Amino acid sequence: MSRFDKAAELLDLEPGLYKVLRQAEKQVIVSIPVMMDNGEVSVYEGYRVQYNTSRGPAKGGIRFDPQVTLEEVKALAAWMTWKCAVVNIPFGGSKGGVICDPLAMSASELERLTRRYTSAIINMLGPDSDVPAPDVNTNERVMAWVMDTYSMHVGHTTTAVVTGKPVELGGSLGRREATGRGCMIVTKQALEHLGMPLKGTNIAIQGFGNVGSVAARLLAREGCKIVAIGDRTTSLYNANGIDVDDAIAHVAKHRSLDGYGKGDTLSGADLLTLDVDVLLPAALENVITTKNAGDIRARVICEGANGPTTAAADSILDEKGIFVIPDILANAGGVTVSYFEWVQDRGGYFWTENLVNERLEAIMRHSFQDLLDLSKQHRVNMRTAAYMLAISRVATVHRLRGVYA
Numbered sequence: 001m002s003r004f005d006k007a008a009e010l011l012d013l014e015p016g017l018y019k020v021l022r023q024a025e026k027q028v029i030v031s032i033p034v035m036m037d038n039g040e041v042s043v044y045e046g047y048r049v050q051y052n053t054s055r056g057p058a059k060g061g062i063r064f065d066p067q068v069t070l071e072e073v074k075a076l077a078a079w080m081t082w083k084c085a086v087v088n089i090p091f092g093g094s095k096g097g098v099i100c101d102p103l104a105m106s107a108s109e110l111e112r113l114t115r116r117y118t119s120a121i122i123n124m125l126g127p128d129s130d131v132p133a134p135d136v137n138t139n140e141r142v143m144a145w146v147m148d149t150y151s152m153h154v155g156h157t158t159t160a161v162v163t164g165k166p167v168e169l170g171g172s173l174g175r176r177e178a179t180g181r182g183c184m185i186v187t188k189q190a191l192e193h194l195g196m197p198l199k200g201t202n203i204a205i206q207g208f209g210n211v212g213s214v215a216a217r218l219l220a221r222e223g224c225k226i227v228a229i230g231d232r233t234t235s236l237y238n239a240n241g242i243d244v245d246d247a248i249a250h251v252a253k254h255r256s257l258d259g260y261g262k263g264d265t266l267s268g269a270d271l272l273t274l275d276v277d278v279l280l281p282a283a284l285e286n287v288i289t290t291k292n293a294g295d296i297r298a299r300v301i302c303e304g305a306n307g308p309t310t311a312a313a314d315s316i317l318d319e320k321g322i323f324v325i326p327d328i329l330a331n332a333g334g335v336t337v338s339y340f341e342w343v344q345d346r347g348g349y350f351w352t353e354n355l356v357n358e359r360l361e362a363i364m365r366h367s368f369q370d371l372l373d374l375s376k377q378h379r380v381n382m383r384t385a386a387y388m389l390a391i392s393r394v395a396t397v398h399r400l401r402g403v404y405a
């Protein structure tokens, strides 16, 4: 919210709208009874928050995690609102969560939990009102259950009620790679803008899951040198460049980088402060803080993860002249192709992967340029420009629609 406040002040946002945009529109808490495999009933707490729906249906993932809180879900829903506005897709923002430990549950318990949670929030959901997607510990399988439960309630198959579905069930080609692909596209643009060559650019990547590994593979294909990768088990440095496809094959087989010895091991903290051209955090939030921001040597940071930099660290990175591609742009490729999935489901006509990638690239490039122009115009960094653009787009729609009495 401190970033929101800063951008709102620069935009001179009127006090009424400021109050409207600082609040979530709707917050729902549900209790979810689930019959466990041993015959006992457990009750879980779940949330769905719609932060803003002025620009279109709310869009946001569902996470299953023991640490989920209503406050966290609310913050993530706000983030989705700004992210959709930055890339100018016609969605608002939402998020959902259930406090549970999916790793300790069987597949059938997870299915019952998902279906009961879906039915508890069914009145909020719908292709025209709120469209979930996968998030922490949820996946295509879970989305298929959400879609089926919703369809059973309304009496007909409604694929457009969720995105991130299996391709056989109305999912989009290119969705799985979309976030990493978006990171690759905006990193290339940042290098172009800074007059840095693409070939041989050194990149360190924290997180080697969906976002990090895809970004690594695509950037390597563009001629960049991925000199460091890391996950929750291991971080590796190889000055000659890591063979990304080989590392991905290792993770596919062993589920982590553990045991992949083709490089020098280093600590996760040291990976962040390597002398590289680009740092791509793609794992966790709050990894670049006031404690380590001063030691970061990368010229560009591409925020693949949500919230990898704390608000307090922003000014340190600014002082060092580091060009930060903010998360609400850098990782917006995923929600952009989710939007394509929703469009394809509603139209009942499916695109080729090339067309998906082409349209994704057009949106990412355009959005990056919008932010760059705004940042020059107002002499602010890319993050503040992103918030300014997002807030002004949402605010414009509120002004046009007025306050319903």
Ligand code: NAD
Residues within 6 Å of the ligand: 179, 206, 207, 208, 209, 210, 211, 212, 230, 231, 232, 233, 268, 282, 283, 284, 285, 304, 305, 306, 331, 332, 334, 335
């Ligand atoms: P993932 O679960 O596929 O991968 C996460 C990776 O981070 C794994 O390699 C894991 O080992 C690593 N990791 C976890 N803890 C770590 C630690 N302490 N140090 C180093 N590495 C660690 O998740 P993902 O889908 O790739 O998402 C990564 C980030 O990107 C998250 O912040 C997520 O919110 C964000 N994001 C993802 C998408 C998407 O489409 N997948 C879209 C937008 C934002």
